[in-house]
Amino acid sequence: MSKIVDTAIAKARALPCWATVTPTIEQLGGGITNINLKVQDGERAYVVRFGEDIPEHGVMRFNELAISQAAAATGISPGVHHVEPGVLVLDFVEAPALDGPDLHDADTLIEATKLIRRTHDEVTQALRGPVLTFWVFHVLRDYAGFLRQNGSAHVAKLDALKAEASALERAVGPVSLVLGHNDLLPANILRGADQLWLIDWEYGGFNSPLFDLGGLATNCELPAEAERLMLKTYFGTDPDPGLMRSYGAMKCASLLRETMWSMVSEITSDIDFDYAAYTQDNLARYRQAHSEYHS
Template sequence: MTELETRVRALSCWTDPTDIAPLTGGITNLNATVVDGGRKYVVRLGRDIPEHGILRWNEIAVARAAAAAGVSPGVVHAEPGAVVFDFVDGEALTEEALHDPATLAMATDLVARVHRDVTPRLRGPVLTFWVFHVCRDYAAFLRENGSPHGPALDRLMAEAARLEEAVGPVRPVLGHNDLLPANFIRDGQAMWLVDWEYGGFNSALFDLGGLASNAGLPPEAEDEMLARYLGHRPDRPFRHSYGAMRCASLLRETMWSMVSEITSELDFDYAAYTAGNLARFDAALAAWKDMS
């Protein structure tokens, strides 16, 4: 029996767990599917990760509100180090899938439902996810821990300060804050969002910018996404603020990977992920400056 199977079997919610199988794709957790009592579930095994602002009590609170709003699978059980969700028999999206106009429209509508419908269903304390605070904290962590990316931090933090000023005042909503394509699950009739580790109050612009940047949307598709979300074509001031947050979403993903390079024990090429995201950030920043 593998360590994963042992940990899953040890959870207190089962009657007779069978068919335990690893679920690939996560880069901060171990995940598995399991059958119990004729139903299939997803198990996420993971501790708090303070350097990334991941606190499991917050993830569970947000996931429960998202399930109540019908945008995420139900939370079946939670105990220290583990959360059990209903299994959704669907496929995780890819960047290419989100380039399909109908799929992108579904994803945009789902993000709008998160911002509109999850927020009033939250109970108890919930974290705030302000990307510029996150990046400042990452920079301090990287300096304190001798990251090889230290020489780049002064430039990145100077750019972050300019972007934060450009974003301007915001109206906070509950955000998912990690809209990688694989966190959208399509089951043929509906679309769901999973992985609420970074859920918290934020500007809606961050989710929109994250969706566009993580999916590598071309400009015309990005315009359609914004128009669908807003219900009208965005004006120039909105585009300026949105563009700054889009850049910030890429900077955060870059610095997340820089931190993970020196902290994560998972088998993943974080150095390559850092390099790829840094290149995307620099390209987006240059395009935003050209538009400003």
């Protein structure tokens, strides 16, 4: 176990929110931004998420807390148990995370899409206080600036990627704003006994619905027929050519954001994860999607 995890466990044990003197603590898998722990406190279990603000990624913990509370109030996410600077304690739900192939099942995809629609409709209404906007094209411009300023190994790629991003932004066109999750990895969707749960709101913010839909599709490598099913489920009608053009552009932007997120993380992150390999994988997937979009 790494020194970082050992330190996190010691901090978790010292939190003032436990009913028992010696709660059982173990590291949870997943997560390439934060350290996540499971705490068994008597009969109840919790997740402790450690994470400071990450300005280079637009992650601000006041924002994560506000959205976590709103999502919990709507029954979409587990409840918030305790908060202090750099620490968020949530109710633990006994629910395995989905993986990409799970979303290739039509019933599961429909259920997940309905969860996304509920998020956009209900969490948007439940929010209180200041909340960030997540506009992927601003994020991409900011990432490019950060990478230049910090001497990234990927600087030579940035001019071309920025030009492509600008063209994609024009192709997306006008948008409707909803509260988006903005990090729809299948691992952030949990299958409970009687519902799906959506977790991890650190990138949450107002955005186009198409970003979450495109992100889900790319992260799960959905085939074209599954994408159409997802869009029909979300919008209640078959997607027309205009929607498909906007959606396709946002899907490309989602992959480019994941690529440049990883480029930045190569420089900044202390988490034990192979960001360089993750960058190359996502860059290849972005280039493939971008080529198909323009074919």
